[in-house]
Amino acid sequence: LPAERACLLIAERWRAILPSAQQGFSPEFLAQLEETAASEYLGELAYRGGGLTTLRDLSLGTAPTTSAAARSAQVKELLIGENIRHASLLNLQTRENNFGVVLFPHSAPKPGSSSQTRLLLGVGLQIGMTLENYVVMHDAHRRTKEYELLTQIGQAISSRLDKDEVLRTVHKELGQLFDTSNFYVAFQQGEYIHFELEVTEGKIQPKRSRKLSNGITEHIIRTGAPL
Incomplete structure (x- = not known):
């Protein structure tokens, strides 16, 4: 055609x-x-x-x-x-x-x-199957990379005693999977949320704390579920 x-x-x-x-x-x-x-x-x-x-x-x-x-x-x-x-x-x-x-x-x-129509339908099916196979391979590669990343993070945590260094390593390794130019790690202690690592537009921010509120951070800590 x-x-x-x-x-x-x-x-x-x-x-x-x-x-x-x-x-x-x-x-x-x-x-x-x-x-x-x-x-x-x-x-x-x-x-x-x-x-x-x-x-x-x-x-x-x-x-x-x-x-x-x-x-x-x-x-x-x-x-x-x-x-x-x-x-x-x-x-x-x-x-x-x-x-x-x-x-x-x-x-x-x-x-x-009509013969060309049948040929086109066959080509469409083959293209669809090729794309589907690629998606399956892509997902398998992603899962393998995630497993390797978790292993690397576990090794980093077990080999380092400095908390700040551990958090920076976690941030760096997660950056291999998704954009971490805006990123933070926060902990709840009593009535306060402590931001132990906060990155904004790729720049590490000074540590800070704030009182508990009804924010997204509190919701995630309370439910233990992602958004």
Whole structure:
């Protein structure tokens, strides 16, 4: 199927792991689609079409619509802005997950023959399975890294007697997993909360204390549960 332009639009749920990609469109096109939640809307259209659907004569206002009329109009406006008149949507669905949709414009109202349609559906399934395998491997790698990190933190705690050094080591090691540029470690002692390590915008702040209140810190200490 000849297509000089195409867009892989990942569903919002998976964007922290899987990046969207595009070729042949304007640089801002992908970001604009993501801002309008287009992956969910277009994915729904493709799913309703059995995994593959075609948008025809967008400039004439005959594109399919759903109950989300405002979102439909936004997406349609973006597509027309890229000089797209006809486009096909290929759903990237597996048994367990929906990873997004592939959008590719074409000049003719009908993208191809029935054999090409079957081929595209097979390709969509293979892409979906590949993305799913990557997510599984990514999660396994993350869990392994978390285990290694906990081991390193345990070794650091057992090999150091200075409390400040231990807390700085914990802060440094956790920075391998997530952004710790804003971070603190606080303890409750009596009627006070003591901030033993506090980092703001990457800078270590002086130690401080304050009286108990109904803040987030007190809630976490009281319940022992994350937010």
